Amino acid sequence: MGKGDANIRVVKAGTVLLTEGKTSQEAFMLLKGKVAVFRKSDHNQDILLAELGEGEVFGEMSLIEDSLCSATVKAVDEVQVQVLTKKNLILALQKDERTLQTVLGSLFYRIRTMNRQVVSLKEQVGQLPQQKVNKTANVNLAGKVALKALTEPSKHAMDDMDMIVIDEFPYQIGRWSRDRRKKSWFLSTAQDNQINIHDIPPYTVSREHCRIEKKGKKFYLVDLESRLGTWVDDHKIGRGGKKRIELSAGSHRIYIGDRESVFAFEVVIA
Numbered sequence: 530m531g532k533g534d535a536n537i538r539v540v541k542a543g544t545v546l547l548t549e550g551k552t553s554q555e556a557f558m559l560l561k562g563k564v565a566v567f568r569k570s571d572h573n574q575d576i577l578l579a580e581l582g583e584g585e586v587f588g589e590m591s592l593i594e595d596s597l598c599s600a601t602v603k604a605v606d607e608v609q610v611q612v613l614t615k616k617n618l619i620l621a622l623q624k625d626e627r628t629l630q631t632v633l634g635s636l637f638y639r640i641r642t643m644n645r646q647v648v649s650l651k652e653q654v655g656q657l658p659q660q661k662v663n664k665t666a667n668v669n670l671a672g673k674v675a676l677k678a679l680t681e682p683s684k685h686a687m688d689d690m691d692m693i694v695i696d697e698f699p700y701q702i703g704r705w706s707r708d709r710r711k712k713s714w715f716l717s718t719a720q721d722n723q724i725n726i727h728d729i730p731p732y733t734v735s736r737e738h739c740r741i742e743k744k745g746k747k748f749y750l751v752d753l754e755s756r757l758g759t760w761v762d763d764h765k766i767g768r769g770g771k772k773r774i775e776l777s778a779g780s781h782r783i784y785i786g787d788r789e790s791v792f793a794f795e796v797v798i799a
Contacts, residue, residue: 537560537610538611544604546587546604546610547587547600548601549569551598552595553591556613557602558585559583562605562609563582563608564608565581565603566580566581567601567602568681575601576681578685578727579729580605588602673695673696674695674741675799676693677692677795677796679793685727695741698741698742701722701724701737702723703724703735703739703753704734726785726792733790737753738759739755739759739785740753747775748798749774750776751766751772752767754767754772755768758787759784759786760783760787761781762781762782778799781795781798783796
């Protein structure tokens, strides 16, 4: 689509494009500039979840269902967006290959994510009648590995899941990449991230940062030569030191990047 198209909109810095808790009839593809994603805390403070850049789509679920927005999206600087509505979406997909690639890539990613969520929820529900063995996980995870978000940005990276039961290894965490998403529309590969973090410059998360591996009956956290390394409890791995550490039975805190990273998770080895 050309820049003179009526569906192209330029908005000023500070403009709110989506509002948490409200419905929207529009989705957006970011053509230029950056937007910030916020969510209100229990104390009504704005928590920065992510910063999105050129080529990313947000609000696309409004084109599928009339659900409430899970976060507020605000322009960081002057941005240019392509506005997508239910009415113009089909036309845009037919005429514009870039829009087709971006929107389908985003939707396919969400479908894969929802599939993982369904599997994780089935694992949890299936264990509910049994005796609880881990207070953190709140379900019987005997023989399982669970990942829990410790911060709002981490929860956002987990697509608003409080906890995910991991049953496929390796399980990889890294920074979101537009190029990576294009390469993995239909098929995931061994190099795909199961959790994609929308980090903000200066980046603390590498594109392929770390992963959980299973060797026999043992589990390990492996740093993938990330720029800043990974912290497991009080131990740093990667960036000049040892690249992996065994995750013993129990609970471990994982910090992606530095020890004060907002991207913090709890890994439960049951």
